[in-house]
Amino acid sequence: MRAVFLDYQTFSPSLDLSTLKQVVDKLDLHATTAPEQVLQRSENNEIILSNKVVLDSKTLKKLPHLKLICITATGINNVDIGAARELGIAVTNVSGYAKNSVAQYVFAQLLAYYSQVEDHNNNTRDGKWQTSDTFCMHGKGSDELTGKSIGIIGYGVLGSKVATIARAFDMQVLVAERPNALTIRKGRVAFEQVVAQADIISLHCPQTAETENLFNEAVFKMMKSSALLINTARGALINNYDLLAALNNNHLACAILDVLEQEPPPKDHILLAAQSTKLKITAHIAWASQQAQQALLNLVAGNISAFKQGRRTNRVD
Structure with missing residues (x-):
């Protein structure tokens, strides 16, 4: 053939x-x-x-x-x-x-964010440590994943792999039930509760009519202002305008996106043009080890x- x-x-x-x-x-x-x-x-x-x-x-x-x-x-x-x-x-x-590739990407980004890897590397590269008064230069510090709660939206092969690694870090895993579900399955937590409680939310659900713009103004207002959102699923799960407003208004600490609703994106894409320090965007590469x-x-x-x-x-x- x-x-x-x-x-x-x-x-x-x-x-x-x-x-x-x-x-x-x-x-x-x-x-x-x-x-x-x-x-x-x-x-x-x-x-x-x-x-x-x-x-x-x-x-x-x-x-x-x-x-x-x-x-x-x-x-x-x-x-x-x-x-x-x-x-x-x-x-x-x-x-x-891609379960291993996506999960590795998720934790590479989380570790870089909470350990402030780039800042600490820069402190030495820029000669700041060399002129420090003490042996340890704290810079922006670091924060542990242990004890943090991670909300998994979409518990298929990818979401379950992320959950497995999260448990190895002694994180609390909250597996979200479908939004507006009338019953909560065993081992799941109501979507609204996950959104309100999680320190980190990781998206792994498919794009459907029900999930498009799932993360919008109303949902962002439910989230902790210190929360981090990471999306390796589909760009259309997130309302771009509402995301940018949430970041600008301190309703959300950070968003890490590996996907956008249009790929490749136009040069004037609202999220790329914003150049927000609270926003990290990569070119749909989480799957691609x-x-x-x-x-x-x-x-x-x-x-x-x-x-x-x-x-x-x-x-x-």
């Missing part, structure tokens, strides 16, 4: 593609693919690999040879699943590959192999 990868540049160039090449007859790689290029690059292929390239109903109807779409991510919103189902095109995704990326591509190869054998592995159609 012939396959085309429409946006291979979303992955590191150093990855090993051998598992993919073993399960297809030919694999064409394209760094990126513009909307007007999709048909030309896909028309002779039976398999399409796509991370973020949109495959809508109009496009799929013009690809009679297409048998399988491999989404090289967990989110499936870039493919018209209903149209694929009607056309008899199988669709797969992947999940679980070398190991996680390799695991993802190996899972995609497994999906292709399963499809060829008639098994419905990781099918979303």
Whole structure:
């Protein structure tokens, strides 16, 4: 079977593609693919690999040879699943590959923030320690994670891994129930209670109609003014205007974002333009350790192999 990868540049160039090449007859790689290029690059292929390239109903109807779409991510919103189902095109995704990478990112950021790593490094780099009157230069000090409460919003593979590491730091883990839930499941805490009590809130839930703008003015006002919010899930979970107002009005101490609602963001994005010292933004890299990326591509190869054998592995159609 012939396959085309429409946006291979979303992955590191150093990855090993051998598992993919073993399960297809030919694999064409394209760094990126513009909307007007999709048909030309896909028309002779039976398999399409796509991370973020949109495959809508109009496009799929013009690809009679297409048998399988491999989404090289967990989110499936870039493919018209209903149209694929009607056309008899199988669709797969992947999940679980980034739990270690995301959890490591979360705690790398938390440790840097509470240990004031950058400040202490700068004190030596800038020659301040060398002229100190005492052996220890406290600078901005440091604070321990032990004893702090962390609220986990979204308790799937990623959220549960963060919780496991948090417990190793002797933190109090608060697993949030769904907002506005009528009943609280065992081991969960009401969403509003988590928001009000947590020193740290870590977002790991999917973006749905119910979770878009979940963190808005009303929720920020519930939070501790000393709280830290970290988002490695989806940018649209947070209302940008309300977040910036909360930071500016001292309703929130810090926000660390690895995702925005538009990626890549425009140069004049409200959060980037703000240049707030209480706001840290990285370029959607929490998922992307070398190991996680390799695991993802190996899972995609497994999906292709399963499809060829008639098994419905990781099918979303």
